[in-house]
Amino acid sequence: MAKLIIDANAVIGTINRNIYGHFSEHLGRCIYGGLFVGKNSAIPNTNGIRNDVAAALRSIKIPVLRWPGGCFADEYHWKDGIGKNRKKMVNTHWGGVVEDNSFGTHEFLELCEQLGCEPYIAGNLGSGTVQEMSEWIEYITFGGLSPMAELRKENGREEPWRLKYFGVGNENWGCGGNMRAEYYVDEYRRYQTYCHNYGDNRLYKIACGSGTEDYSWTETLMKYCAPYMNALSIHYYTVPGEWDKKGSATVFDSDKYYMTIEKARRIADIIDAHLAVMDRYDHSHTVDLVVDEWGTWFDVEEGTNPGFLYQQNTMRDALVAAVSLDIFNARCTRVSMANIAQAVNVLQSVILTEGERMTLTPTYHVYDLYKRHQDAQCVGHYIENRLTAGVPQLSASASRKGGEMALTISNASLTEVVDVGATILGASVGSASGRVLTNKAHAHNTFDAPNTVAIMMLPVQIESGDVKFTLPPCSVAEIVMK
Ligand code: AHR
DSSP, rough: OOEEEEEEEEEEEOOOOGEEEEEEOTTTTTTTTTTOTTTTTTTTTTEEEEHHHHHHHTTTOOOEEEESSSSGGGOOGGGGGGSOOOOOOOTEEEEEEEEOOOSOHHHHHOOOOHHHHHHEEEOOSSOHHHHHHHHHHHHHHHHHHHHHHHHHHHHTTSSSOOEEEEEEEEEETTTTEEEHHHHHHHHHHHHHHHHHOOOOOOEEEEEEEOBOOOOHHHHHHHHGGGGEEEEEEEEEEOSSSSBOOOOSSSSSHHHHHHOHHHHHHHHHHHHHHHHHHHHHEEEEEETTEEEEEEOOOOOTTTSSSSSGOOOOHHHHHHHHHHHHHHHHHHHHHHHHEEEEEEBBBSSSEEEEETEEEEEHHHHHHHHHHHGGGGOOOEEEEEEEOOTTTTSSSEEEEEEEETTTTEEEEOOOOSSSOEEEEEEETTTTTTTEEEEEEEEEOOOOOOOOSTSSEEEEEEEEEEEEEEEEEEEESHHHHHEEEE
């Protein structure tokens, strides 16, 4: 029996709902075909936005959606994507396909309205001008009389939108301009100067952070830009191999499986190391950390466009999602947002589509199991854990909200069943219910078999005040206690 102790009074902080955010780029079939099919499509839609996909994302309470990239963001010129005559361009980063700009600012902000989520826009610092970035914010948020507000009205939107989250560039050390940190900091300071707060709209400015372990980038950013930003981002992808040989999304042995979980867990140390650098320049923690891209990155599915980054999603991805979300929850006092890459049809998606068909991935179901943590108080816990193939077997998050305690817990072992006995300090449990996602590590959902991996009820007993349940191998569970 693995002992778990949850201390209801050991409040760590509030779990920002944006930790459950998503990322959508003009990449492959994420936007076109995935989220957006156009008004004239035979696929049921509302103003071009797929009804099935929108409903599924609403159901997991998507809190924030990042757009239009990624690398695409620093080649995106927003004026090409408004009005009646839209310019066509080549999507140089992703497959060299024609981008017809039929999904632009109005469509993205309508998508967010339909989803009931906050928009997070990544501005173009790499190849765009200061004026262009400044005018985009004016176009979206200015309610008075101005050239951009008039243009917006001509395009059918009278009232400004609200926009909080704004990224000043993306991966500017790489696809966003190959800049040195010393150069980016000056560019950041200049561009953000003209990102104005109009009326009562308040921007939350996110500076481009490091690619994984470049701590000197973080150091330079904090040294020169901390007073000008609300958050610094990092990107981290779980790649179980080398970039040119990442491995299959569905065919892997147990060594590769455990290596994937171990690599996913590394994000904890990476976040902590960035936070330690940030702390040296920001003692009062005014700058948050945003993990604005994370997830698994495998070889593309055979027969698909290599530039489209389409991959299947198995129980292995579900375990990666669970351990990653636990890591973000535990750091909720500093991590204000985390966006999984990417929402639909790209990398570690929660949804896959093919024509009119849609399937929910194992990762989607983890977001369903974890959604109670949004805006809840994260509380401390201790698990009697052991290592399986060098990886901690169990991982968990506990939170409380409105008289309920939610525990999410995963068992990464491929072979061992684990009986868990949970003692809750500081609260008594009158009732408890459980749900679980479990299957073989390779198991995944297809369009023909969409329920191969699905949430089931998990029996939970209360014995002498303790909560007892059994976790199957390779499983993620949610226990709700009242
Ligand atoms: O998510 C795919 C790509 O990964 C993004 O465009 C880029 O920001 C990152 O390198």
